[in-house]
Amino acid sequence: MNAFIKVSMKVLENMLKKVLMKTLLKILLKILIPVGLVSLSPLTLALDQVETLPLTQEETVTNQINNNQITKDKKALVSDSKLVTEPDAQQLLEYIDSLRGYKGQSFTFELSNISFKENKQNNRNKLAVKVMNDTSLVEFTAPARSKGRKILKQAQNMWIRFPGTRNVLRISPAQRLLGEASNGDVTGTNFSQDYTASYEGMEMLNDKSALKLSLSAKHDKTTYKQVMFYLDSKSHLPLRSDFYARSGKLAKQAYYTKFKEFDGDLKLHRMKLVNPLIAGSYTWMMFDNYQKQDLNDAIFHKDALSR
Amino acid sequence: MLKVLSLLALFTSPLALCSDSNTSDDPFADDPFNNDVIKVNSSNSHNHKSRIELKGYYQHNNLRSDHPFNPGEDLFSDSVKLASLDGQLESNWQNQWKTRGRIYLRYLDEGKKDTTESTLLEGLVQWQSKDRNLIIELGRSKPQWSNGYSYDIANMLQPQRSLPYIDQDNPLQNKGWDMVSGQYFKGPWSFSAYLVESENSYVDANTEAVLRLGYQDNDSFSLILHKIEGQDLSFGATYSSLLTDSITFRTEWTRHSYRQMLNSLNIKQQSNYQRLVLGSTFTAASGWSLTGEYFYNEHGANKQEWESVTADAAASAERLRQSQSTDPATDYKNTYTGLSLMSQGWVRERYFSFMFMSMESEDLWQLRLSSQHSLDDGSHLHRVELLKSFNDNFSARLQWQTFNGCDLCEYGLSPSKNDVRLTGSWLF
Numbered sequence: 001m002n003a004f005i006k007v008s009m010k011v012l013e014n015m016l017k018k019v020l021m022k023t024l025l026k027i028l029l030k031i032l033i034p035v036g037l038v039s040l041s042p043l044t045l046a047l048d049q050v051e052t053l054p055l056t057q058e059e060t061v062t063n064q065i066n067n068n069q070i071t072k073d074k075k076a077l078v079s080d081s082k083l084v085t086e087p088d089a090q091q092l093l094e095y096i097d098s099l100r101g102y103k104g105q106s107f108t109f110e111l112s113n114i115s116f117k118e119n120k121q122n123n124r125n126k127l128a129v130k131v132m133n134d135t136s137l138v139e140f141t142a143p144a145r146s147k148g149r150k151i152l153k154q155a156q157n158m159w160i161r162f163p164g165t166r167n168v169l170r171i172s173p174a175q176r177l178l179g180e181a182s183n184g185d186v187t188g189t190n191f192s193q194d195y196t197a198s199y200e201g202m203e204m205l206n207d208k209s210a211l212k213l214s215l216s217a218k219h220d221k222t223t224y225k226q227v228m229f230y231l232d233s234k235s236h237l238p239l240r241s242d243f244y245a246r247s248g249k250l251a252k253q254a255y256y257t258k259f260k261e262f263d264g265d266l267k268l269h270r271m272k273l274v275n276p277l278i279a280g281s282y283t284w285m286m287f288d289n290y291q292k293q294d295l296n297d298a299i300f301h302k303d304a305l306s307r
Numbered sequence: 308m309l310k311v312l313s314l315l316a317l318f319t320s321p322l323a324l325c326s327d328s329n330t331s332d333d334p335f336a337d338d339p340f341n342n343d344v345i346k347v348n349s350s351n352s353h354n355h356k357s358r359i360e361l362k363g364y365y366q367h368n369n370l371r372s373d374h375p376f377n378p379g380e381d382l383f384s385d386s387v388k389l390a391s392l393d394g395q396l397e398s399n400w401q402n403q404w405k406t407r408g409r410i411y412l413r414y415l416d417e418g419k420k421d422t423t424e425s426t427l428l429e430g431l432v433q434w435q436s437k438d439r440n441l442i443i444e445l446g447r448s449k450p451q452w453s454n455g456y457s458y459d460i461a462n463m464l465q466p467q468r469s470l471p472y473i474d475q476d477n478p479l480q481n482k483g484w485d486m487v488s489g490q491y492f493k494g495p496w497s498f499s500a501y502l503v504e505s506e507n508s509y510v511d512a513n514t515e516a517v518l519r520l521g522y523q524d525n526d527s528f529s530l531i532l533h534k535i536e537g538q539d540l541s542f543g544a545t546y547s548s549l550l551t552d553s554i555t556f557r558t559e560w561t562r563h564s565y566r567q568m569l570n571s572l573n574i575k576q577q578s579n580y581q582r583l584v585l586g587s588t589f590t591a592a593s594g595w596s597l598t599g600e601y602f603y604n605e606h607g608a609n610k611q612e613w614e615s616v617t618a619d620a621a622a623s624a625e626r627l628r629q630s631q632s633t634d635p636a637t638d639y640k641n642t643y644t645g646l647s648l649m650s651q652g653w654v655r656e657r658y659f660s661f662m663f664m665s666m667e668s669e670d671l672w673q674l675r676l677s678s679q680h681s682l683d684d685g686s687h688l689h690r691v692e693l694l695k696s697f698n699d700n701f702s703a704r705l706q707w708q709t710f711n712g713c714d715l716c717e718y719g720l721s722p723s724k725n726d727v728r729l730t731g732s733w734l735f
Contacts (some may be wrong), residue, residue: 084493144700144735145700145734156549157525173553175596303497303499303592307444
């Protein structure tokens with residue numbers, strides 16, 4: 001009997017130790033490290049300046065404006081005292097979405113893509129994009145060999161029309177039309193609609209402290225089962241995201257390198273998509289000229305593509 | 308205190324917004340498209356879009372000189388050369404008006420003869436309501452309602468075909484009809500109506516009319532009513548769906564009250580003639596795709612009709628060749644019927660086609676393999692295409708196709724056993 005009590009006490013003691021260690025670890029990770037990093041931010045800034053490419057005057061101005069914008073956004077996020085210890089993952093996800101869209105308001109933008117193979121520049125194209133909710137219309141504007149090609153995307157459904165014919169064909173999301181860039185990369189994915197986010201703690205990313213968010217697909221219609229987002233711990237702007245296919249394989253990595261303000265709204269300006277399976281294979285994307293527009297849903301009908 | 312510190316950190320790090328993950332040089336610094344003006348927003352103004360293509364090809368034909376009724380080198384040459392200009396201009400005016408014109412000029416040297424011609428493929432004026440829901444068009448246009456690749460049966464205004472298959476280098480196959488049309492959009496629905504000056508080669512009529520209802524969603528469908536002067540109503544329907552992220556499915560069905568076939572094929576008499584296409588495309592993760600289509604065609608000749616017509620044509624041609632004809636008029640007519648079959652598509656009842664398409668490589672190479680089989684007589688057409696874009700403007704295509712089958716089978720009727728074509732295209 002005594003032996004049984006002794007063993008039970010030992011097990012209980014071990015469990016208590018584990019719980020205590022976990023709690024201490026959590027406190028360390030979620031409170032002490034962020035506080036320490038924030039306190040050390042001048043040092044982080046110094047490192048940033050060393051590593052970051054020299055900015056043009058225009059970009060510096062843009063980024064100073066952006067700082068104010070981010071500060072406002074950050075105030076909103078930080079005002080929730082809970083965020084100091086554990087950020088609201090869903091709120092951060094909505095913030096990420098806001099960098100590619102206008103929450104229900106239709107809009108237009110231009111996009112330039114440059115693909116690289118073996119680190120050498122390969123192809124370029126330029127697109128004009130119109131977006132309304134989960135529907136988008138992409139028109140190739142350059143180069144001449146692709147000019148006039150139109151792609152309509154409505155949720156997962158896609159249709160294409162080639163110049164020189166009035167035929168409109170249904171295509172599948174698997175059809176790659178822009179090198180490493182998927183259709184979602186072009187038109188913007190509504191992450192908060194399709195994914196559930198959870199906060200996974202802090203990590204160091206290229207000597208920067210980053211918030212790590214794990215996104216799990218809400219349904220099986222998403223191209224990726226899981227997405228890991230790394231956000232700058234100070235600005236909450238995305239630094240990198242890793243996209244995992246349904247097989248669990250890392251399918252793609254996105255590096256978010258520049259943000260720019262368009263009519264007072266901060267938007268993603270430049271992004272680099274890397275194919276982790278092929279070294280030196282990546283696509284640069286430059287988003288520009290974001291404009292809110294009242295677009296009519298009639299232009300997002302496949303029967304209007306040939307008109 | 309924490310909030311203050313975090314805000315302070317944010318204020319003191321202007322570069323925080325510009326991380327340099329894996330960046331080296333600015334790839335957009337020498338953007339060659341910088342001078343290309345994009346008019347995403349064209350409200351209250353006018354803008355123009357043009358597309359001009361200069362094209363040329365050389366084709367070598369390996370002719371069937373010993374065909375029962377094929378005149379071989381009497382009519383066809385072993386080489387064909389083409390030089391063409393395809394120009395299109397689309398203009399938007401004051402946000403509600405649009406004009407579109409497309410002109411095709413070509414010089415075609417077929418060995419035995421050469422021709423120079425110009426054709427207005429499209430020319431129309433379009434008006435749109437301010438909310439974009441209503442569109443009215445007047446002029447020449449070629450609306451297409453089919454989802455199919457090889458067998459576009461739902462284009463019920465007769466598709467213009469000068470060969471038994473689509474010739475990518477022949478924009479004349481995209482020549483429209485003179486018409487007035489209107490289209491109205493309401494949510495996922497679209498309603499359209501067309502009144503067309505008829506150019507139907509099977510029925511003598513002045514006008515045709517089409518009403519179409521379209522629905523767009525995960526399952527998209529359309530219903531088509533087609534009325535041609537002097538004939539009963541014809542019907543058509545299309546359906547397409549996304550089965551998985553990588554598989555699409557489509558089907559089309561039509562029912563005509565008249566037969567779209569040569570008059571001389573008249574043994575099969577039915578009150579209506581139906582067509583059905585079932586097709587699917589699979590796209591692999593690596594980017595290549597495979598498309599398969601099955602086509603059932605009641606307009607086509609059944610075995611009895613086919614054997615009767617081809618045997619008559621072959622016998623008549625032989626009599627003419629030997630100068631032994633006792634009824635030259637009939638023999639010429641039969642031979643002509645045989646020749647006509649060479650230039651018609653879809654002349655039998657059952658077909659299967661497939662197409663393999665590689666993804667365009669980073670070096671802008673692409674391979675296409677396609678095949679069409681006439682299941683009624685076992686004849687088939689195989690085509691290999693190698694495409695390459697050399698720069699933003701210049702592309703080339705090397706195409707080889709072979710027609711296999713017995714002398715009196717559908718694809719065996721082709722004047723060539725096989726041919727090879729090299730096409731160069733410059734797009735402005």
